[in-house]
Amino acid sequence: MKKFLITSLCALLGSLAVFAQVPTTPSVPSVNKGKYTDYTIQESGFWWGGELLGGVLANELSVYGPIQAQVIAGYRFNEFFQLGGGVGVRYYINNLYRKSRSGIAVPLFLDLRGLMISGEYRSVVPCWSLDVGYTFNDGVMFSPMIGLRFGDEERHHFILGIAYMGQHSVFNVEGILLKGFLHGAMLKLAYEF
Numbered sequence: 001m002k003k004f005l006i007t008s009l010c011a012l013l014g015s016l017a018v019f020a021q022v023p024t025t026p027s028v029p030s031v032n033k034g035k036y037t038d039y040t041i042q043e044s045g046f047w048w049g050g051e052l053l054g055g056v057l058a059n060e061l062s063v064y065g066p067i068q069a070q071v072i073a074g075y076r077f078n079e080f081f082q083l084g085g086g087v088g089v090r091y092y093i094n095n096l097y098r099k100s101r102s103g104i105a106v107p108l109f110l111d112l113r114g115l116m117i118s119g120e121y122r123s124v125v126p127c128w129s130l131d132v133g134y135t136f137n138d139g140v141m142f143s144p145m146i147g148l149r150f151g152d153e154e155r156h157h158f159i160l161g162i163a164y165m166g167q168h169s170v171f172n173v174e175g176i177l178l179k180g181f182l183h184g185a186m187l188k189l190a191y192e193f
Contacts, residue, residue, distance in 0.1 A: 043154070047076050047084070048193055053163065055186035061171055064182060065093035072111050080114040090135065099170040099177060100137035107141060109133025115149065123152045127159060139168030139179075145188055159190035 053068040067090070074084020088107045095103040113129035131143040147161020167182040 043078060044076050046073070047082060047155070048073050049084075049190055051086075051088075051159075051188055051190040053165075053186045053188050055163075055165065055184055057165055057167065057182040057184035057186075059169075059171075059180050059182050061097045061173065061180070062094060064095075064098075064184075066090050066105075066165075066186075067093065068107070068186075070107065074111060079119055082111075082113045084111040084113075085109070086111050086131070086133075097171045097173055098138075099172050101172075102137070105135045105137040107131075107133055107135040109141065109143075119149065123150065125149045127161070129161070129163075135167060138182075139170065141165070141167045143186070147188065149192075156193045157191075159188065159192060161188045161190075162186070163188050 049072045051068075051070050051072065053066070053070070055066065057064045057066055068088050070086050070088025072084045072086035074082055076082045086107075086109050088109075090105040090107060092098060092103045092105070095101060109131045110133055111129060111131050113127065116126040116128060119125035125148070127147055127149045129145045129147075131141070131145075133141055135141045143163050143165045145161045145163035147159055149157050149159050151157030163186040165182070165184055165186050169180055169182050171178045171180050
């Protein structure tokens, strides 16, 4: 599992250098070309996002396949730092040994995110995020992510990334409750506006 995570991380970081574009100077529109829009007023303010995650989490007892959907709202200070809060629903495909036999968990978390380099004149930019919070029916969780942000618009873009998920949980082994730790890799697809 560690080799898979390290290989995935190296592949993603290598792709950041390939997809990051060289900045170009913007052309100044003339009167005949159309209306000029100043996007600097959109560099800060409130934002919303929706995310889907799927992957593999494991511990010494079993391997779990969670699928998660979440909504995040927050404030954008600049392109390098955004702060928000989110709530989601996680379903464990394999629910063996978990204390909650429903397979459902509800994460409530704080979200920090931003860009690694300026995206002013780029359509593909490397980005990061960190989710820290509590998952009902599980416990404390954290999830750092690195990925790529796609889109030219200041406020509308897609994010594709690889996240590490660390999750405290309680396990039921033959009627005995044991505390443990789940960890693994998740693929994150997101839309931000």
